[in-house]
Amino acid sequence: MELRNRPLAKPAMVAVFAILAIFLSACVSGDSQRRLAEGSGCCGISEATAEQRALARSAAGYLGASRIHAKGRRFRFDCSGLTQAVYFSNGIDLLNHVDGRPGENGVRLIRRSLLTHGRLHPGPRVQPGDVVFLHNTWDANRDRRVNDLWTHVGIVERVEANDTVVFISRVSRGIERYRMNLKFPGTHRADDGTLLNDFMRRKRRSDPPRTHYLTGQLFAAFGTVTH
Secondary structure, three states, rough: OOOOOOOOOOOOOOHHHHHHHHHHHOOOOOOHHHHHHHHOOOEEOOOOHHHHHHHHHHHHHHHOOEEEEEEEEEEEOOOOHHHHHHHHHHOOOOOOOOOOOOOOOHHHHHHHHHHHEEEEEOEEOOOOOOOOEEEEOOOOOOOOOOOOOOHHHHEEEEEEEOEEEOOOOOOOEEEEEEEOOOOOOOEEOOOOEEEOOEEEEOOOOOOOOOOOOOOOHHEEEEEOOOO
C-alpha cells in the first residue's frame, strides 16, 4: 500500500461561505471551530475498504500499550508517534519525504504530509483509519492564551449510530478511546447520559476565559490518506 499524492481537497460548503474561509485559512479560533461543527451534519460513515478497516484494527491493537512499535521500528510514545505507527504497520510512512522544521511538532509534520499526500476535510463522511486533528489541547507555547493550533492527533476507529466519532489516541493516561460529536460539540453527555464528547484539555486555573475542553470544541480537521 503506497502513499499516493493527491491535491488538498477544498472543504464542502456546509453552511455559509465563512465556514469555507475558516478551513482554507487553517488558522482558526475555538469559537470558529464551534461554528464549523454546529449544524454541519458531521459525521456519517460509508462502507470502509479493507485498507481502512486494517488501519482501524491496528489502532485498536495499541490500546493500553506502554510502548509503540511497528515492524521492528520504535516510535515516540505520544499521539503523533501512535498515528505514524498505525500507518507504518500498514505499509505507509506518513513522514516520508517530509523534513522537520524548527519548532515543528509531530502533529504539524503529519498535517503537512497530508497536505501533499492526502487531503484535509471537515467531513461529513468519515472513514475508519482517518486521522483526526485537534487544536488547543494544551498550552503548547506556554503564553496562557488559546492560540495553539494542531496540538493533537488520533486515528478514527468508527462512527456510532448517533454520529459520534470514536477515535484512538495517546493521551496523558496512555492509549485510549475518545469520543467526539460535532453535532453537539459543547455537550459532554446527552440528557440520557450518552457520552458525546470527552474532555481532552485539562482544566487549569491559569486558563483564559472561554477556554474549551471538549473534543468537539477542539476539533480541527480530519485527514484522509487512502480512499
